[in-house]
Amino acid sequence: MKLGQHLHRIGNDIVAVYLVVTDEGVTVVDAGLAGHWGELTAELATLGRTPDDIRGLVLTHGDTDHIGFAERLRRDHGVPVYVHAADAARARGEVKTKPEWGHAKVGATAGFLWYAARKGGLRTTYLTEVTEVADGDVLDLPGTPRIVGMPGHSPGSIAVHVPLADAVFVGDGLTTRHVLTGQHGPQPAPFTDAPEQALTSLDRLAGLEATWVLPGHGTPWNGGTAEAVRQVRAAGH
Numbered sequence: 670m671k672l673g674q675h676l677h678r679i680g681n682d683i684v685a686v687y688l689v690v691t692d693e694g695v696t697v698v699d700a701g702l703a704g705h706w707g708e709l710t711a712e713l714a715t716l717g718r719t720p721d722d723i724r725g726l727v728l729t730h731g732d733t734d735h736i737g738f739a740e741r742l743r744r745d746h747g748v749p750v751y752v753h754a755a756d757a758a759r760a761r762g763e764v765k766t767k768p769e770w771g772h773a774k775v776g777a778t779a780g781f782l783w784y785a786a787r788k789g790g791l792r793t794t795y796l797t798e799v800t801e802v803a804d805g806d807v808l809d810l811p812g813t814p815r816i817v818g819m820p821g822h823s824p825g826s827i828a829v830h831v832p833l834a835d836a837v838f839v840g841d842g843l844t845t846r847h848v849l850t851g852q853h854g855p856q857p858a859p860f861t862d863a864p865e866q867a868l869t870s871l872d873r874l875a876g877l878e879a880t881w882v883l884p885g886h887g888t889p890w891n892g893g894t895a896e897a898v899r900q901v902r903a904a905g906h
Contacts, residue, residue: 672881672889675812676834677716679708682846682888683784684734689812689834690716694724696810697748698829698838699885702737703789709738720746725810727802728752729840730826731759732860733793734785735885740794751808753818754801756825762795766823771859777851802827817877821867822858828874836881837894842870843901845887855882855890855897856904868905871898 670678677688680701686709689696695718697709713719726739726748739760742748750760758764785791802808804818804827817828822841829838841858849859861867874882875898882890882897890897 673834673836675831676836676881677712678883678889679712680705683781683848683886684788685883685885685887687836687838687883688712689814689831690718691811691833694722694811696812696814696831697723697726697742698814698883699729699735699840700726700737700739700742701788702734702785703741703792703794704737705788706738706741720748723748725808726750727808727810727814727829727838728756728760729829729838729842729885730823731756732823732841734790735840736760736793736796737789740796743796743798749800750796750798751802752796752799753816753825753827754803755820756823757799757801759823759825760796760799762793766862771849773849774851777847778849780851781848817873819867819870819873821863821865821870822861824862826867826870828877830877830879832878834881835879836883837874837877837879838883839874840885842867842874842884843882843897844884845890848886853888854904855900857901858884858886864905868902871901874898
């Protein structure tokens with residue numbers, strides 16, 4: 670799905686992956702589930718590109734539903750995978766977490782689990798090698814992505830700001846479709862390690878200039894960062 674001149678999405682409102690496309694190549698943000706590989710190659714093909722045109726993969730955090738095809742891309746195509754140092758062990762499968770589920774509705778939860786299972790979410794391939802990043806880093810990748818520390822959902826959660834695409838990719842810093850309730854609109858994401866810290870981290874987003882606020886789960890939001898943050902805070906308290 671094309672969102673803008675330099676901006677594409679694969680997956681859907683349950684689990685999403687984003688591509689920043691430039692003449693210099695492609696930057697991928699998050700790796701969804703293993704079964705998204707076919708959608709990745711298909712989307713690249715529509716652009717006249719292949720996985721060998723991907724210059725880097727940036728993970729917003731190390732959870733299993735964001736690292737799906739990451740190791741395959743690294744291993745088979747030599748693509749470096751960037752993750753915040755505080756989530757590196759998580760992405761390598763060395764740290765497992767079981768955060769609270771919180772409020773859930775049977776239908777929405779079943780839909781999320783069914784989709785995840787169908788897309789290979791039950792057989793996670795962890796990273797064997799990552800490149801660690803920190804808050805404030807600007808990566809030498811297409812779109813010149815800047816790392817914005819957003820701890821809370823996980824210790825190493827980040828947002829990825831790409832001015833060229835007028836976008837900030839927020840991972841699970843917020844959601845626009847709660848996978849466990851089906852509720853739409855900007856709101857706190859489920860499975861969050863430290864909910865209060867996650868809300869505090871939203872201050873980092875509010876100061877960014879970006880029309881698109883793009884979560885790992887939910888509808889792409891093009892109402893700007895300030896309004897997205899306002900709605901998340903309203904929903905979170």
